[in-house]
Amino acid sequence: MTLPKNFQFSQSSLQDYVDCPRRFQLRYIQRRAWPALDTAPALESELFMQRGAQFHHLVHQYFLGIPTEKLARQIEGDEMLEGWWQNFTDLQGFQNLEDLRARPEISLSAPLGEFRLMAKYDVVALTPSSPAHLPEGKGENFTIYDWKTSRKRPKREWLEKKLQTRVYPYLLTRAGAQLNGGQPIPPEQIEMIYWFTDFPDQPARFSYSEEQFTTAEAYLGGLIAEINNLGDDLAPLTKDEFRCNYCPYRSLCSRGNKAGLLDEMDEFNESEIGFELELDFEGITEVEY
């Protein structure tokens, strides 16, 4: 099994592998286009994900300094988005952007084994206050915020197991020196917060430690090595067939024909937002006009 040249791992691709090695193989190694529905009803699912993308976009614009009232006008009439936006603007701590020193939508990457691991953060915020378990004045706190627009508030145990929870703080330690005056960020100064648009008062907070960093490095490095050492045979299918309901490759794997229902979806699939209107004028060479 050969990964494409200069393949970069992400939490999403690693999660695919952990969930179903075959899905990883089809999507990232064979790059198989297989345009079946993943969730039904399709339109409802699409609108839901589009709103998630819009919310992320709004927050990005907010952190760039676009006045809140101008942003609010862009979503007038969309009750769900207005509700999410209200919840966000009510949040304590985000009102004073000058003090917050937030870096929205940053991407970081670092070598790991024979490949690179990369991540795109919704926001990394630098706050002067130290985490409670550190002595007063012991550096800054680097908080990773991840906005979740899922309709259900996932359990903490489930979030803890997510590759995202392992990859994001790990990579901030490995590759975030630029945010810390050129010095690596000590794991103890990192915190990850999942903030839920529909559950604004129930964020999931995860502190980080040197031990977690070491464990994550061994785990992620091992996972990448395992993927790189897979043979040419078909990778195994997931044992959890419920996942196949929400996987477009299900017909290729003879694992059913119907897309899973949005209402029956559990947490695992709600986090992915993939809508981007791509205008590919940059790829054009000779189009006959």
Add this chain to the structure above:
Amino acid sequence: MAVLCVFEPLWSIFFICAKFPSGGTNLTCQSQNGTPVQETMSLTEFKLTASQLDIIEAPLDARIFLDGPAGSGKTTVGVERLKRLLEAGIPGDEILLLVPQRTLAAPYYDVLQSPQAAPGGSASILTIGGIAKRMVELFWPLVSEQAGFAQPNRPPTFLTLETAQYYMAHLVRPLFSQGLFEGITIERNRLYSQIVDNLNKATLVGFAHTEIGMRLKSAWAGDPGQAHIYEDAQTCANLFREYCLEHNLLDFSLQVELFTQHLWPEALCREYLMNQYRHLIIDNLEEDVPVTFDVLKEWVPAFESALLIFDLGAGYRRFLGADPQTTSRLSEYCDTRVSFLNSFTLSEKLSSLGHALSVAILPEQEAASDLLPGAQFSIPYSPLPETRYYPQMLNWVSDQIEALIEQGTPPGEIVVLAPYLSDSLRFSLVERLDGRGIPAYSHRPSRSLRDEPATQTLLTLAALAHPEWGLLPSAFELTYALIQSIESLDLVRARLLTEIVYRKGKLLPFEQIRPEMQERITYKLGLAYDGLRAWLEAYIQGPSEELDHFLSHIFGELLSQAGYGFHSDYDAAEVAANLIESVRKFRWGVGERLEIEGTPLGKEYLEMVKDGVIAAQYLSPWQTEPEDAVFLAPATTFLMRNRSAAYQFWLDIGSRGWHERIRQPLTHPYVLSRQWDLARPWSDLDELEASRQSLHTLITGLVRRCREGILLGISELGEQGYEHKGQLIKALDRALRSV
């Protein structure tokens, strides 16, 4: 500003004339000693020259303009400078890499994505269009009102080329009955796309879109009665722009205009860009457009460091607005200008060939040419009787490729180039190479999605599933769709099945067919047919879905299941994915308007496909390239990859396509440029001159990207069966006589 000219000692190269199996024509020079060639080796394997190191290791506040011919090691410098910036601790996300087209950034992606690169933020690789789109997305609420949009508090809709053409068609079609564009013969979809192109040119060149007609008309030297078509083109461009402003639609031209006219001067946006990016590397500046110059002349001085790389003698994207004369003036905004004069790629004999061809095409520019005469190149010229017909030439090409590979040339070091790459040429050659076990791949940046069998099948099934659209497929279309949909169903059985079961848009159950016919069709295929019929029947009973959802639905639930045609046909699945994406973007771009009008989107999409307005030129993304395979492409596409190859095959060298412009009655890349004098008409002499210049640029560009040999594919009759004798073959003839 210091100006340096650097002459590097060329690598010592030992040449022999290559010997090929008989047949065809070879222009060959071969490097025998495995000469180190910079482009083909990994970045750590070769030695950099002193002048390259000077730039790479220049202080981190240097602003350098580097020019030189292709193959002189400029991109290597750009890539190594990028590595140097990262190694010096510059955060990756403070680096902006600007290219005119993403394909040109491949060597930079290799560095950034390599495990050897230091940890940190990611550098941005963008085009000027990409920057414009990003900035419009982010800062739209700040400028939407002042830019004249009727609904400034609503988000904009970004149009693709397809959806822009669709709106253009929507606005222009009713005007035909009023006599617009009378007197010109052109396919309507090309007419629409040329008006869209005019708007793009106006923005990229930097003149008001309201001047398009005047500029074209003032250059028109033909029948004065025909000049009205430019006024018509202007009317349509105005209508389109007004419609976009009224409905918050952003075509490419409006995105770039919004950026250059409103966002770039806006403090928050400019501050964001200038704070975000502190170091700039631009490659292939010569292929960029005048508005890039306008923005960069203000931006370059604000960067801490800048490296601007300019390829002399290029400018292949002129028809997309490239303007090397304008962009070269950015050297004035740099502290140092360095010129590389020698090529790492070009052998003495190929240089000599390039010189001979260059002089044969443009004799008056001999003194200016840096290609050196001298070494004699041998050209066995023996068109054989069996290369009279085009397929015979393709056989010869395939034989030569096989021989080269047998002699040890990696397939990835061979490219096959033609002025255009038609479907039939691509198919014929890939089939021949495939038969010999030679991996090959092709790339055409635009291809016809509607001509793909999978597309036709899916759209036929969509029409069947939506009888309310009133677009009943013909018996032929159904037969074709059945063959594609049901695994192992052949033409005879599919026709038979269609004749029996297809009645006024409805499909009868297999069980209602007479037993002897069932037997002829076979029960297995009948069962699959019944599955298809039942699926469609069940769908018709339920609520209609959006077309893209319908297509995904039928693909997943039926066509990709075992026993159906897409189950193991991965190419068909990829076409289906592209079609679904095209429909989705169409829905996002025009769905709201159609809903207000009460027109079913699916019906409209199908009709637009039939009219050739959409899915005629699907812009496929640049795919991942196979590691080691022969590359087939139009010559310009190869040039825009900016890589060299050991061997180049030039096909159809008699074709006029090597130098003639595509007929574009409503637009003009030379007239709609900053270099054109508005007071002058465009004469036949200008056309001839442009054609010679264009051929010269193309051919010298190709020769400079060849390391070992060029092989010419000649047939007396071209692909269409006509004899042809364009400027390239004549120039070759003159070049041969000169030696």
